[in-house]
Amino acid sequence: MLAKIEISNFKNFKENFVFDLSNTSSFSFNQECIKNKVVNKAIVYGHNGSGKSNLGFAIFDLISHITDKKTEPSYYKNYLNADLDSQIASFKFEFRFDKNILEYSYTKSDYQTLISEELKINGKEYLFIDREKSSIFRTSAKGAENLKKDIGDSNISIINYLSKNTILDDNKDNNIFFKFKEFVNKMLYFKDVDGRNFLGLEQGGHSIFDDIVERNNLKDFEKFLNDAGIICKLVSKKGSESNNVVYFKFKKKEVVFSEIASSGTKALALFYFWYQRIKEENRVSFLFIDEFDAFYHHSLSKTLVEKLKELENTQVILTTHNTSIISNEILRPDCYFLMYPDRITSLAKSTTKELREAHNIEKMYRAGFFE
Structure with a gap:
């Protein structure tokens, strides 16, 4: 599951924008919305222009170089932040698979051009390359000892290079690596109500x-x-x-x-x-639906969220402007996120007050309690 993403110099995100799905609380209700101590069902709120759509594009930037799927170029125009001088965008992902943590960091100059990559499994380096310094990558993957490590001027991700050019041993770290590859391959983003454009699992x-x-x-x-x-x-x-x-x-x-x-x-x-x-x-590991209920009555929005909660093996993130579904009957305070151009925080972490199941958190939100 995706536990955290840190973004810098990508679209409207400037420096160190962090979306943390692992900073959960100890609520006793709606526990099915949390899995492996990570938010499994989340709803993101934010004003127009706060970056909700760009958050989805940042998460799905992975697929442009880790999978064989094509990315729609129009989604990634104006790739770098217009206020910063840096010509490099940086991303850091944290994934959790059971009790194991996989961290994947990389930098790009545009959506097609990789600069550096680093993948760690449980804190130990598994893959690393910095193309500005060398075309040779390092790996501790068992089974890759005789693999050619110099990729020359190729822009292929070392993740793809490793998985396609060697047969890795059957061990814990390699299995986690392949779980990561499978998770990314099964991610899906959609928004277009005419059903023509998708990112990830299926496109076009x-x-x-x-x-x-x-x-x-x-x-x-x-x-x-x-x-x-x-x-x-x-x-x-x-x-x-x-x-x-x-x-x-x-x-x-x-x-x-x-x-x-x-x-x-x-x-x-x-x-x-x-x-x-x-x-x-059971094809989708991670589902991001932008403005999922833009055309729905609020009662129908609630029904659809309940249906998505039934997908136990799919991590779901929705964006919306509909405050009527901010309710402890549907999710819980650590699954609702408030997004601003410079930060995103769950309702649970937006107040020092103890929140209880009986609280009307929509009323509290409208009253500015979480601002």
């Missing part, structure tokens, strides 16, 4: 309705919408390009779903698309 164009129909989930999707208060009947037909087209079925006629569905209904379709895939296949 993807037909939501082809997926729903081919999985024989159309009736279940219909029920999902009805349960959400959108009373409808759905049918599907083959389109001109042999794709599956979903229609709302009325008494007199059938109308293409995408032509009359509201933005909120389209957003629900995208949510359902991913939720079914995550739930059925």
Whole structure:
């Protein structure tokens, strides 16, 4: 699980912006929101321009060089902070796998160009390179003793170089290394209500309705919408390009779903698309949904958070402006985070007052109690 990220000189983040998911408290309620002493379900609040979307892009900067997935360049324009002179952005991640801690730090001059990398497992160096000083990397990985350590002018991550060019021994450190690789490969970010753009697990164009129909989930999707208060009947037909087209079925006629569905209904379709895939296949290790309920009624937002809480093996971070779901009935004070341009802090760490389950933390938030 992701336990902490420190960011410097990336987009709106200047120096040492820290998002710590491991600084939890000892609340006795909603304990399923914490796993291995790390926040497993989190909701982030912040004013427009505070950097909520950029926080997601910072976390998913990993995938551009650790995985084989392509990163959408438009997400990473203006990579460096415009107020600083430094030409290098730095990132430090801390992951926890059971009782083991893996730290991965790196620097970049842009989203494609790596400068340095360091990976530690339980405090001991596992991989290291500083390309400004040498093209030769160090590794303590067992099984890599005869691997060529000089990568020349290649910009390949030494993580990928190591995993693709040698067969590592079966030992504790190597197993943690591969758990890290697998976790990053299964991370997913999405926001676009039309379902066209994703980061991580899957990217680019993807037909939501082809997926729903081919999985024989159309009736279940219909029920999902009805349960959400959108009373409808759905049918599907083959389109001109042999794709599956979903229609709302009325008494007199059938109308293409995408032509009359509201933005909120389209957003629900995208949510359902991913939720079914995550739930059925256990494919996603980490899920970041930006402005997850921008088009939803507040009661529906609560329902969707409860559904996401059912995903025990998926760490979830949501961003929102909806204060109605700040409630101890849904999460707990150490799972709600307040974000500002220079810091992010949980509600639990934003006050010296002891918070209890009976407290109305939304009312306290609106009153400025946590400011």
